[in-house]
Amino acid sequence: MNFTHTEERQLFKDSVARLIADTHTLDARNKAARTDLGFSAEKWAQFAELGAIGALFSEDDGGFGGAAFDVTVLFEELGRGLVNEPFLATAILGGGLIAELGNADQKAVIEEVIAGTKQLAFAHGEPKSRYDASHVETTAKKSGDGYVLNGAKAVVLNGGAADLLVVSARSSGAAWDEDGLSLFLVPGDAAGLSRTSYPSIDGLHAAEIRLDNVTVGADALLGGEAKAWPAIEKVIARANLALASEAIGAMEVARDMTIEYLKTRKQFGVVIGKFQALQHRMATVLLEIEQARSSVINAAGRFDGSRVEREMAVSAAKTLAGKIGRLVAEEAIQMHGGIAMTWEYAVGHFAKRLVMIDHMFGDVDYHIARYVALSKEAA
Amino acid sequence: MDLSFSPEDLAFQAEVRDFLKAELSPQLADKVRHNKTLTKEDMVGWHATLNRRGWLAQDWPKQYGGADWTPVQQQIFDDEASAACAPRIIPFGLKMLAPVLMKFGSDAQKAHYLPRILDGTDWWCQGYSEPGAGSDLASLKTRAVRDGDHYVLNGQKTWTTLAQYADMIFCLVRTGTEGKPQEGISFILVDMKSPGITVRPIILLEGTHEVNEVFFDNVRVPAENLIGEENKGWTYAKYLLTHERTNIAGIGPSKAALAEVKRIAKAETVRGVPLSDDPYFAARVAQVEMELDALSTTNLRVLSSPDAAASAGSISSMLKIKGTEIRQAINDLARRAIGPYAMPFVSEALEEGYNGEPIGPDYALGVAPDYFNNRKISIFGGSNEIQRGIISKTVMGL
Numbered sequence: 093m094n095f096t097h098t099e100e101r102q103l104f105k106d107s108v109a110r111l112i113a114d115t116h117t118l119d120a121r122n123k124a125a126r127t128d129l130g131f132s133a134e135k136w137a138q139f140a141e142l143g144a145i146g147a148l149f150s151e152d153d154g155g156f157g158g159a160a161f162d163v164t165v166l167f168e169e170l171g172r173g174l175v176n177e178p179f180l181a182t183a184i185l186g187g188g189l190i191a192e193l194g195n196a197d198q199k200a201v202i203e204e205v206i207a208g209t210k211q212l213a214f215a216h217g218e219p220k221s222r223y224d225a226s227h228v229e230t231t232a233k234k235s236g237d238g239y240v241l242n243g244a245k246a247v248v249l250n251g252g253a254a255d256l257l258v259v260s261a262r263s264s265g266a267a268w269d270e271d272g273l274s275l276f277l278v279p280g281d282a283a284g285l286s287r288t289s290y291p292s293i294d295g296l297h298a299a300e301i302r303l304d305n306v307t308v309g310a311d312a313l314l315g316g317e318a319k320a321w322p323a324i325e326k327v328i329a330r331a332n333l334a335l336a337s338e339a340i341g342a343m344e345v346a347r348d349m350t351i352e353y354l355k356t357r358k359q360f361g362v363v364i365g366k367f368q369a370l371q372h373r374m375a376t377v378l379l380e381i382e383q384a385r386s387s388v389i390n391a392a393g394r395f396d397g398s399r400v401e402r403e404m405a406v407s408a409a410k411t412l413a414g415k416i417g418r419l420v421a422e423e424a425i426q427m428h429g430g431i432a433m434t435w436e437y438a439v440g441h442f443a444k445r446l447v448m449i450d451h452m453f454g455d456v457d458y459h460i461a462r463y464v465a466l467s468k469e470a471a
Numbered sequence: 472m473d474l475s476f477s478p479e480d481l482a483f484q485a486e487v488r489d490f491l492k493a494e495l496s497p498q499l500a501d502k503v504r505h506n507k508t509l510t511k512e513d514m515v516g517w518h519a520t521l522n523r524r525g526w527l528a529q530d531w532p533k534q535y536g537g538a539d540w541t542p543v544q545q546q547i548f549d550d551e552a553s554a555a556c557a558p559r560i561i562p563f564g565l566k567m568l569a570p571v572l573m574k575f576g577s578d579a580q581k582a583h584y585l586p587r588i589l590d591g592t593d594w595w596c597q598g599y600s601e602p603g604a605g606s607d608l609a610s611l612k613t614r615a616v617r618d619g620d621h622y623v624l625n626g627q628k629t630w631t632t633l634a635q636y637a638d639m640i641f642c643l644v645r646t647g648t649e650g651k652p653q654e655g656i657s658f659i660l661v662d663m664k665s666p667g668i669t670v671r672p673i674i675l676l677e678g679t680h681e682v683n684e685v686f687f688d689n690v691r692v693p694a695e696n697l698i699g700e701e702n703k704g705w706t707y708a709k710y711l712l713t714h715e716r717t718n719i720a721g722i723g724p725s726k727a728a729l730a731e732v733k734r735i736a737k738a739e740t741v742r743g744v745p746l747s748d749d750p751y752f753a754a755r756v757a758q759v760e761m762e763l764d765a766l767s768t769t770n771l772r773v774l775s776s777p778d779a780a781a782s783a784g785s786i787s788s789m790l791k792i793k794g795t796e797i798r799q800a801i802n803d804l805a806r807r808a809i810g811p812y813a814m815p816f817v818s819e820a821l822e823e824g825y826n827g828e829p830i831g832p833d834y835a836l837g838v839a840p841d842y843f844n845n846r847k848i849s850i851f852g853g854s855n856e857i858q859r860g861i862i863s864k865t866v867m868g869l
Binding site: 267294418434455460 | 607674739751799806807814815840854
């Protein structure tokens with residue numbers, strides 16, 4: 093057994109941390125979140141130059157990593173820095189699906205993704221789908237050599253800025269069948285595609301997307317027709333691994349800020365950290381974060397095992413991230429008191445991100461139910 | 472034991488319902504239901520509507536123009552008004568300052584200020600907390616120094632709710648430094664238009680402007696604006712805590728918020744099945760409902776008890792702790808219920824007159840902001856940690 097990162101990963105982790113510490117400020121991040129793009133193009137270029145995007149792709153695909161622990165190491169640092177550049181949408185989701193299913197021509201775009209010159213999004217969730225990843229009502233009808241897509245997509249991360257969208261659509265089957273799903277590469281400026289872009293409460297950017305008779309050629313089909321489910325499931329698992337890792341980074345910053353505040357804020361003539369009522373609750377926060385960290389290590393360590401093993405470990409990690417993320421968010425605010433309720437003070441922004449991570453790709457209740465279903469499959 | 476309302480209370484309830492049906496516009500109720508931003512006109516207008524009926528100052532004696540309702544009647548009104556999604560009554564003048572004026576104010580102060588609270592001439596805000604005096608309020612430092620017929624104020628207040636609309640502020644200020652910190656505090660009324668006052672907005676974590684910092688730079692306040700005696704202000708402020716027993720638990724608003732959660736859970740579906748039929752979600756809702764039902768009865772037990780006043784401080788603490796915990800649990804249910812649509816944050820869509828494209832279902836937009844905003848309720852007015860300390864000291868003698 094060995095719970096230390098390879099030297100190479102440790103160096104990578106340190107260089108990402110340094111870049112974020114040297115160049116990122118919360119104020120700039122929050123301002124970028126309100127722009128049409130939703131993030132900083134300059135910072136994205138800096139991350140690309142450092143190789144941070146390439147770390148999420150295998151050498152075969154032109155990157156220099158792509159393993160589960162590369163994902164956890166990077167996203168933990170992104171969480172610590174509350175980074176809102178679109179690693180998840182562009183590299184993990186869009187890029188991940190193209191890497192899983194793309195042919196040589198389609199994979200050419202990965203080089204641009206790694207270079208930071210191409211933005212992607214996964215247009216998958218729908219107004220009625222909630223967290224159900226196989227619930228897709230958008231349709232793909234064959235038409236000549238190509239396809240015609242119709243439907244609506246909801247809360248698509250980076251959907252407004254994406255140059256190229258990976259759109260899920262149903263070729264056959266009922267609304268939530270796993271079989272019958274297909275994926276298509278659709279340019280952001282395709283005729284019939286309309287997007288309404290908006291900021292999210294935690295400083296990211298998403299879009300509502302409508303597809304009205306969007307026509308694509310046969311070369312837009314990613315992977316086999318009606319056979320996309322296994323890749324969708326696996327890429328969403330990677331997204332959840334990334335989110336659970338990001339949560340750990342954010343939790344640890346919120347924890348450290350709170351400990352620091354307990355040591356400096358004086359009321360009744362003493363620092364408030366002297367009150368046992370707060371000490372014990374802070375101790376709980378501390379040990380719960382270690383639980384979250386171990387569940388992420390489990391998920392990354394089992395990611396390349398069997399499907400059930402992978403999915404159960406990921407659901408466990410996302411459940412703990414959701415549950416403990418909420419605890420840390422709420423306790424950080426409560427123990428700080430009024431100051432944490434302000435926009436100006438950083439901890440509230442970490443709290444918002446932590447709670448919203450529970451709203452991405454399945455919340456606590458969704459993943460507990462999924463874990464139960466998967467354990468029946470495993471038995 | 473009899474859990475039912477008296478025939479008189481039932482008749483009163485019917486009267487309140489009729490009033491709300493006739494006087495509360497659907498547009499205003501919709502804003503409240505979906506946590507949209509209320510304008511000053513919305514709030515002032517609702518006060519005026521209540522005042523026309525004589526129902527604004529619900530706990531004031533008749534001699535001051537109040538309704539003189541029993542605590543149970545006040546609770547009935549709050550339940551009904553909340554269920555109908557009426558705006559909340561702004562408490563600073565009506566429920567916080569007025570009882571102090573009636574008990575400790577001079578005849579001239581009562582005659583001048585009480586009618587102006589009723590008719591909306593003066594919007595009051597509260598100047599208690601300071602950057603270094605939150606939970607430890609008695610350590611406040613804003614100075615008031617006597618200079619002839621005036622006091623001269625210097626210092627800073629913070630978390631001043633809706634100060635941006637206020638005409639007047641009631642302040643706790645330091646007039647003495649001898650003895651215990653509580654012994655050198657005075658209670659004074661200040662015109663917000665006085666030279667030397669600066670109001671600076673504090674933007675909350677979810678982006679709204681409801682609290683402010685208020686700075687005092689050599690602000691001259693007529694000495695006649697002092698309430699009662701110099702250095703007795705702490706006693707007056709504490710009187711409020713023991714006086715105020717209604718609405719602390721927030722039963723009415725919590726019931727309304729839980730009803731909204733149930734409405735959302737019926738509209739949201741998972742594979743065609745309403746979320747309300749999901750056993751896991753239904754169990755979460757059920758547990759909160761049980762707690763709220765119990766607290767509702769605890770609240771009525773307190774309101775109906777003739778000797779409640781003796782231990783009102785610790786009872787208020789219990790109601791506040793449990794009430795805020797339940798309300799926050801309901802906020803948590805609501806955010807779970809709306810799923811991925813917790814994320815979009817289109818703050819303009821919460822403002823009056825928004826005509827942009829709707830994002831997600833109508834009921835979703837205000838939910839996450841309200842979840843974050845309501846983290847404040849276990850912090851302000853004496854944090855829940857402070858309330859537990861009060862119970863430990865006053866009830867258990869620890």
